[in-house]
Amino acid sequence: MAAVAGSLVMSGSVPALAADSFADVDAPVVTSTGLVDGQLVGRSQRLRPVWTDDTGVTRVEVILNGAVLRIYASGQWDQGVHLPVPARLHDTDADVTIRAFDALGNHGEATSHVRVDAEGPQATLSPPFESIVGGVVALVATEASDDLAKIVLWDHATGREVAKATSAPWTMTWDTAGRTGVAHVHFELTDRVGNVSFAYGFYGLDNTGPTITGLRFPRQADQTVVNGRISGRSRLAAMIDSISPLDRVEWWVDGTLRSTYPVGGSGSGPEPFFDWDTGKANGTAVLEVRAYDVLGHRASMTRTIVIDNIGPAITSITPANRALVRGSEIRTTVQGTDPSGIREAYLLNASSVLKAPYTEFASAGKDGLRTLTWTLTDRLGNDSTAKRTVIVDNTKPKLTITKAPANGAKVKKTVKVTVSATDRNGINRIELLINGKVVAKDTKAAYTFKVNPKKYGKKIKVQVRGYDKVGNVTKTATRTWRR
Template sequence: MAALSTSLIVSTAAPALADEIVDEVKPVITSTGLTEGQLIGLSSRIFPTATDDTGVQYIAALIGGRGRMQTVESVAKDGLLVTPGVQYNNMDVDLTVRAYDAARNYGEVTTRVHVDAVAPTATFTPKSVKLSGTTTITASDVSDDVTEIVMSRNGQEISRATAAPWVFGWNTRATDPDYDGYPQIKFTIRDRAGNVTEVFKKYHVDNRGPKIEDVTSLVGRGRSTLRAWVSDQGGVARVEWWVDGARRGEGWEFAYDFGTRSRVAPLTVKAWDKFGNLTAVSQNVVVDATAPAVTWISPASGALVRGDRIATSIKASDSAGWLHAGLAGGYVNSEPPVDATSGKLTGVRYVKADGRYTLTWNVYDRVGNRTTVSRTVIVDNTRAKLTVTKAPKNKAKVKGTVKITAAASDKNGVAKVQLLVNGKVVATDAKAAYKFSLNTKKYGKKIKVQLRAYDRAGNVTTTSTRTWYRR
């Protein structure tokens, strides 16, 4: 025969039990675990006791003839569960405790109780707000029969109140240090009848200071501006700047005179949110008082150049990296990235006419230190003057070795004069007066002759072609 469950719904009739036992002695209820007029809630546990000559097996609690049966062992351990329906709310009812032995004999005792089938309530303020440190939460509109409210988080009790005023202190730094989030708080409300209501609330707890990022780490000489990105969900209340171990100013950015020499300065940025939570970030600031170093590449000082633009280039280096470079009267068409520490820069300077031109470069590093360098060059776009002073005339008949002389001049000097025969250079003379000897036997019957002069700037002057006929 199957064993009975430890909890059954029963009526006034005795339960069906195992084999018949000849036993007419009824169990005796020695205590119902109740007092006359006692409050019973929606779910209550009582601890009745009973005796019997052969032993009590089951105990039941009945209201209106119906209830719950449990084994003696479960009652002794956890109590007898009494669950009157809401239809009995605020009513005086008879609660019968009945004990059964193995022979289906039962004894019972009835106690008049008062049923409270309404769960307790309360309203908690603040309802939803950002909190920090130690705060106070108040319960209002509390049911009249509430005997206790317990505030807890993750099973850990925070605060308890047993009477009005229903006030709960919460040290959020003790339960949630360095926290910025939404912890769940449970309020357990109990009334005189043992009814329990659990209320769960989420508050935004902020025990963390503002976030400090992108703090200036490199400055130039003299007065420089320090900046930092400071953020906090609840708002930033104050930012302080500490330089060289002392408080120097406040605000999102701060100007400070770092002096005229390169050095490393200790810096601390402190920020508070509106709750007084503090964050401090310490680092070093590199003070760069050294301007970029520049070496010229081209053109050299005093160089002769030609054309309508002057191509120029320099090399520069700086430990802090370059910000930009400028060329007076022209433009920079190639430079390294901003954070490069060395490299080559090229530029073009515009030219309007012949004469002396100064090439001025300004090179800046990332913190504004500047180096200015200048070189002067001479622009010469005027060709040299070239004259044939002695040579056979055009269409002349020639034989043997022919002598040719020329005169050339230029304000910046002549570099050379060349003799061209049939379009090819056959001789060059770099000294005035310019003399050439041409052996006509090396060429055909028809010989075309020209002279070509180069000035020191590279300008070219060519004479008209003379055609000779070899005899």
């Protein structure tokens, strides 16, 4: 790119004007736009214009063909001003104006008549992207633009420049020794005025042949072959890294060729697969995968596979069997183990839980027996189901004071309070409250309390409260006694 002419000169800050000072009528003088007439400019230029003013410049406008493109306030032009040039002006003449304003709005300007080059340089790169290369590679740019000034190759893996040429015949050398795999790169082409073009792509670096990195279930993208375990009829896919195209993949079970996937033929896909019907029995098998590329390189991987057709072992469910529960929802948890790992737990008529502890809330429904059904599924798709029955009880116990002084009675000596309580699932306890405080509890029928009125003042408020075994509670009406 041509050198940018001129340098930025800033005047001092604007002095305060006294009330009787004369008005500033002198406009700023722009002595340089930072360009010269006839200069070639690119899509993006950083200019360092020069101006003077006796009170100081407060605003600068960058104008292209009469249109204001940028406005800078004082202090924003310390690193110069930016001139963006639209691509539509390529190969045309243009007027670049720098207009400077002082605090009172006086302004001056200067204009440079320039030629626009808004297109980046082009070239044909050889070898083309997606070629397989190795060792020291000779890269050549042909059919290059006349104004090409530099071409650089960048390696995305390291973020570094790996090859460069600054003159014809635009030949670069790239040392790929010791590397195998896919190299993502880009070429950066720069012309004389600083326009830049990019070419992105990749090369295959192959000195070793294919590599089998693992097995997975292609129909379930979140699953890998778990610890060498499969189940039922399983489709296994081989994950293979190969820069050279693959020719075929062979699948061997216990020394017998069971399937050949013709990667290079019709029906080829991104991952060679094997549909393996393991039956229903459990056991082990030796699986070997052999991969061949079109250059004749071979890679193999052998795995001892455990055939697992058994679902998870469910070890516990809460609440306990025939436990009493109350409320509109039942909090339930299931636990289990499986050598292949647990993928999910599902509570019937609720939802799936993907992370332990496997906990869900079930609708309680009506009072009575409620069955909770949990299903655990391992990562191979085997499942196990277990049920748990609980007793829903949202009914309050029935409570009656069968013997005690009546409401409004006058008591002078110790009296008895006898209570009758019933509940379909049993009574936990009966409490006697006097003046709002619990003063006695009884857990066995018949529920009897003795009250000495001398302990509670002249006005005694008596109430009985009963709890069933699940926590439902009921109260009697309050009786007031006088002493």
